[in-house]
Amino acid sequence: MIPLTPGGKSYSDIVSETNTKTTPQTTTFTDPSTKITYNVTQAQSDALNALQKTTNGTGIPTDTTSQLAYQAVIATTQNGPAMTPVTNPAAAPPAAAPPQAAAPPAAAPGGTGCGTPQDFVIIANRKLGLEWDPTTCLFKYAPPPAAAPPAATAVGTLSCNATPNVIKAGDTTTFNAIGGTAPYTWGIPTGPKIGNPVTYTTTVNSPSSSNVSVGSGDGQTASCLITVNGTIATGPAPAPAAVVPPAAVVPPAGTIALTLSIGLDGVGSVGDIKNPGASDRSNKNPRSPIQAIIHISDNKADVPGGTISGVSLAFDSASGRYAGTANIPAAITGAHDIRIQVPGHLIRKLGITTGAAQTLSDKNLTAGDVDGKNSLGVVDHGILVACWLKGASDSGCGNLSQDADLNMDGRVDQLDYNLFLREFNGQDGE
Amino acid sequence: MSKKTIALIIALFTITVILIVLAVFPVTQKTSVSITPTPTIASQAQTVLAFAPPVASASAIASGSATYSMDVSILTGKNRVNAVQLELAYDPKALVNVDIKPGDFFPSPVVLLKNIDVVQGRISYALAISAGVNGKQGTGTIATLSFNALSKAPTVVMFLPKTQVAAEGVQTSVLKSTIDTTIFKGTSSATLSP
Numbered sequence: 029m030i031p032l033t034p035g036g037k038s039y040s041d042i043v044s045e046t047n048t049k050t051t052p053q054t055t056t057f058t059d060p061s062t063k064i065t066y067n068v069t070q071a072q073s074d075a076l077n078a079l080q081k082t083t084n085g086t087g088i089p090t091d092t093t094s095q096l097a098y099q100a101v102i103a104t105t106q107n108g109p110a111m112t113p114v115t116n117p118a119a120a121p122p123a124a125a126p127p128q129a130a131a132p133p134a135a136a137p138g139g140t141g142c143g144t145p146q147d148f149v150i151i152a153n154r155k156l157g158l159e160w161d162p163t164t165c166l167f168k169y170a171p172p173p174a175a176a177p178p179a180a181t182a183v184g185t186l187s188c189n190a191t192p193n194v195i196k197a198g199d200t201t202t203f204n205a206i207g208g209t210a211p212y213t214w215g216i217p218t219g220p221k222i223g224n225p226v227t228y229t230t231t232v233n234s235p236s237s238s239n240v241s242v243g244s245g246d247g248q249t250a251s252c253l254i255t256v257n258g259t260i261a262t263g264p265a266p267a268p269a270a271v272v273p274p275a276a277v278v279p280p281a282g283t284i285a286l287t288l289s290i291g292l293d294g295v296g297s298v299g300d301i302k303n304p305g306a307s308d309r310s311n312k313n314p315r316s317p318i319q320a321i322i323h324i325s326d327n328k329a330d331v332p333g334g335t336i337s338g339v340s341l342a343f344d345s346a347s348g349r350y351a352g353t354a355n356i357p358a359a360i361t362g363a364h365d366i367r368i369q370v371p372g373h374l375i376r377k378l379g380i381t382t383g384a385a386q387t388l389s390d391k392n393l394t395a396g397d398v399d400g401k402n403s404l405g406v407v408d409h410g411i412l413v414a415c416w417l418k419g420a421s422d423s424g425c426g427n428l429s430q431d432a433d434l435n436m437d438g439r440v441d442q443l444d445y446n447l448f449l450r451e452f453n454g455q456d457g458e
Numbered sequence: 459m460s461k462k463t464i465a466l467i468i469a470l471f472t473i474t475v476i477l478i479v480l481a482v483f484p485v486t487q488k489t490s491v492s493i494t495p496t497p498t499i500a501s502q503a504q505t506v507l508a509f510a511p512p513v514a515s516a517s518a519i520a521s522g523s524a525t526y527s528m529d530v531s532i533l534t535g536k537n538r539v540n541a542v543q544l545e546l547a548y549d550p551k552a553l554v555n556v557d558i559k560p561g562d563f564f565p566s567p568v569v570l571l572k573n574i575d576v577v578q579g580r581i582s583y584a585l586a587i588s589a590g591v592n593g594k595q596g597t598g599t600i601a602t603l604s605f606n607a608l609s610k611a612p613t614v615v616m617f618l619p620k621t622q623v624a625a626e627g628v629q630t631s632v633l634k635s636t637i638d639t640t641i642f643k644g645t646s647s648a649t650l651s652p
Contacts, residue, residue, distance in 0.1 A: 399629060403620070406541035406584050407631050409570060410624030413540065413589055423627040445589065454543065454571050454582040454620070 184208070186244045188252035203252060208244025283355035285385045286322065288378070290341060290350045290368060291392035293451060294435040294443075297348025298392050300450040307348065311443075314436030316343035322354040323367040324381060328458075331364055333357050341370070349389075356381070367458060368393070372431040374457030375402050394455070395434040396448045402457035404448075412448055415440040502630070504535025505623045507544070507600070508637035509615060524607040525555075528615070528641070532563055532600040537625040537632040538593030541586035542600050543571070545618035550579035552613035553605040558583045561599030565591070586624075593626040612643040 055073045058065040186208030190201050205212045241251045279285040291298035295314045299306035317340045324334030334356075341350035356366075361383060369375045373393040379386065398408040398415075414424030415432040425432065425440075434444040434451075510529035530544060548556065556574055560567045564587045571584035583601060587593060603615070617636035625632040 405620065405622050405631075406543040406570065406586060406624040407622050407629070409541050409584075409586060410626075411629055413586075414626070417590055424629060426629055428629065449570065452570055452584070454545070454573065454584065 186242065186246075186248035186250040188240065188242045188250045190240065190252050193253065203240055203242065205242050205244065205250075208248045208250075209246040211245050213243040279353075279355045279385070282358050284358050284383065286354040286356055286366065287385070287387040287389075288320075288339070288341065288350075288352050288354060288368065289344070289347065289387075289389035290320070290370070290376075291348070292350060292370065292373060292436065293392055293395045294447040295348075296343065296345075296350075300447065301394050301453070302450065304392055310348075311435040311437045312345070312348070314343050315433075315438055316350070316436075317341055317352070318343075318350060318370060318436070320350075320352070320354075321369040322356065323369060323375065324356055324360055324364045325367055326364055328365075328367075331360060334360055334364065339368075358383075369402075369457075371400065372434055373397055374404065374455070377458040394451050394457075396451045397457065398428055398432045398434075400431065404452050404455055409448060409452070412440065412445060416442070416445055501634070502537070502625075502628050503632045503634045505537045505539060505625070505632045506533045506535075506635050506637070507531070507542075507617060507621065507623070507633065508533075509603075509639035510599070511639075512641050524610075526605055526607060526641075528603045528605075528639075529561060529599040530601045530603065531597065532623075533597045534595045534625075534632075535634070536595065537623070538595055538627070539587075539623055539625045539632065540591075540593035541570070541584065541624040543584040543620070543622045543624075544581065544601060545620040546581040546583070546603075546615060547618055548579045548581070548605075548615045549613045550576055552608055552611065553579075553615075554608060556581065556603065556605045558601050558603050560585050561601045563596075563598035563600045564588075564594065580618075582620075607642065610642045612640050614638060614640050 055070060056065050056067050184207035187206045188203060189206065190203050192201055195201050240253075241249060243249045291304075292314075293300050293304075294310050296310060296312060297307050298304060298310060319337075320339040320341050322336040322339050323330050324336070325331060336354050336356060339352055339354040341352035343349075344351045350370075360381065362381070364381045366378045366381055366386075366388065367375050368378055368391075370393055373395050374397045376391050376393050378388040378391055394404070396404045396408050396412075398411045401407075411425060411428050412432045412434075414422045415429045418425060420426070420429040429440055432440045432444060434447045437443070508531050510531050512526040512528040515525045515527060532539065532542065544558075546558075550556075554576070556576065558572065558574070558581055560569060564585060566588050567585045568588055569583075569585045571582055573580075573582040575581075581603075585601065607613075616638035621633060621636060622631035623633040
C-alpha cells in the first residue's frame with residue numbers, strides 16, 4: 029500500500045508535481061533536520077511548507093506518512109539546479125532527525141543537467157519506493173519487487189539417526205535428520221508420519237529392529253536404524269501420557285491458607301507427653317487422613333466464623349506427622365489464637381493469626397480426650413475401657429470408639445489404654 | 459405578632475412537652491416470658507461425694523500432735539462406678555503434710571493420678587477399678603485424706619468442679635453433687651445415708 033500524505037496525495041504524486049513544475053527558483057528552504065538551506069523552486073517550497081504544517085512546530089513531520097512524503101520532496105530537490113544548498117551550518121547541533129532524513133542533493137555538475145544523486149540519497153529514496161531515473165532526472169515511484177523466497181540450500185547428503193536408538197516398546201525417541209533440505213518427511217515403523225522439523229520425536233511401539241525412513245526437500249531419502257525391545261504393542265501408538273502438573277494449592281477466594289504439620293502423641297515420630305522424642309513404640313502406620321477442626325478464638329471462645337471443620341490431615345511417613353492445609357476466612361482480621369482440635373486429643377494452641385498465609389508445625393497434641401471435653405479425666409478413662417473391653421456396642425463406648433483409638437491403629441486396645449495412662453495428668457486443653 | 463406565629467409557637471411547645479413526657483415516663487411494655495416445658499430425662503448422674511468427719515489418729519492423741527485422717531465417702535445410687543477423680547482444695551496454711559490414699563470402695567484400685575500441690579493447696583487424685591472388673595454400686599470410702607492441722611481454727615476442704623465420676627455404660631460424669639466440709643468448727647461434715 030502506498031502511504032498517503034495528510035492531504036490525501038501519495039508521495040509519488042508530490043514527487044511528480046514537484047518535478048514537473050518549472051517555476052523558476054525564487055525562494056529558499058531550510059531542511060529542519062539538517063539545518064541546510066536550499067534554493068528551491070516555488071513549487072518545491074510550497075510542497076515542503078505544506079508538509080511542514082504537519083510538524084507541530086518541530087520542523088519534522090510527526091507521522092510516518094508525512095515523514096515519507098517530506099523525505100520524498102527533499103529527495104526530489106536534487107533534481108538539477110533547482111535546489112542547491114546555500115548554507116551549511118556545520119556547527120549546528122544535530123536535530124532529532126526523522127528516519128532517513130533527506131540529505132542535500134549533489135550539486136549538479138557544471139550547473140547544468142540533472143547530475144546523479146548521492147548514493148545515500150538514492151538508498152534513502154529506494155526505501156520509500158522511489159527509484160532514480162537518470163534519463164528523466166526524476167525519482168519515480170517503483171515499488172520494490174516482492175522478496176523472493178529463500179532458495180533451499182542443500183547441505184549435503186541426507187542421513188538419519190535416532191537418540192536413543194535402542195528403546196523399549198512404548199518409549200520415546202527422537203529422530204534427527206542430518207543434511208538435505210527442509211521439509212523432511214518421516215516414516216516410522218507403525219506407519220507413515222509426516223513432519224517437517226529436522227527432528228521428530230515420537231513413541232515407538234513396534235518391536236525388534238526397524239528402519240525409519242526420512243525424506244528431505246531436495247529429494248534425498250535416508251533411513252536410520254532403531255532397535256525396539258519389549259512386548260509387541262497392538263493398535264495405534266498410544267499418545268504420550270499427559271503430564272499433569274501437581275495442582276497448586278490455591279486457597280479459595282476470601283481465605284488465607286494455614287499449612288499445618290501436627291504431631292500426635294503415640295503416633296509416628298512422636299512419643300508421649302513425658303517423652304515426646306521416645307517414639308520407638310509409637311504407631312508408624314496410623315490411619316490417614318484424619319479430620320481436624322481449626323478454632324480461631326479469643327480466650328478459648330471462637331470468633332464468628334472462626335470454626336473451620338473438616339480440615340483434612342494426611343499422615344506423612346517421612347516426618348511421622350500429620351500435615352494439611354486449613355483455609356481461614358480472610359474476613360477474620362486482627363490477632364486471634366489459632367487452635368487445633370483432633371478427636372481424641374486435647375485442643376492445642378498453635379499460634380496467632382497474622383492475616384497472611386502461615387505454616388504452623390511445631391506442636392504435638394496430647395492423646396486421651398475421648399469425650400471431647402478438652403480435658404483429660406476419668407470419664408475419658410471409662411469410655412476408653414468400655415470401648416476396649418466391651419466394644420463399640422456398649423453404651424459406655426457408643427460412637428466414640430474411633431476417638432478412643434488414641435494411637436490411630438484402627439482398634440482400641442491396651443496400647444491405647446497404656447498411652448492414656450502415660451498421658452493422663454488431669455490436664456485441660458488450650 | 460401574627461396569629462400564624464403564635465400558632466406555630468404553640469404547636470412547637472406542645473410537641474416539646476410530649477417529647478419530654480415520653481422521655482421521662484417511657485412506655486413500659488408488658489413482656490411475657492413463655493416457658494416451654496422440656497421433657498424430663500431421668501438423670502444418669504446419681505453419685506454423691508462427701509467428706510467424713512476428720513479423725514485424730516491414736517498416735518497423735520498420744521503424742522499430742524494434731525494428725526488427722528478424713529475419708530472421702532461415695533454414694534453411687536444406681537451408678538456402677540468404675541473410676542473417680544477427686545479435685546480437692548484446702549488451705550495449705552492450715553493443713554500440712556497432706557496425703558491421700560485409696561479407700562476400700564474399689565477392690566484392688568488403680569491409682570491413675572496423684573498430684574498434691576502443697577503451695578496452692580490442690581489435690582488431684584484419680585483412681586479406678588481394675589480393668590475388666592465390673593463397676594461398683596453402693597456406699598463406701600473412695601479415698602482417705604491425712605494431714606496435720608497447724609491449729610484448731612476452722613478450715614474448709616472442698617471439691618473442685620473438675621471432680622468427676624465414671625460409671626459403666628455412661629459417657630459422661632455421673633457425679634450428682636458434692637458436699638464440702640469445714641473442719642474444726644465443733645461438728646464436722648455431713649452424714650451419707652443410702
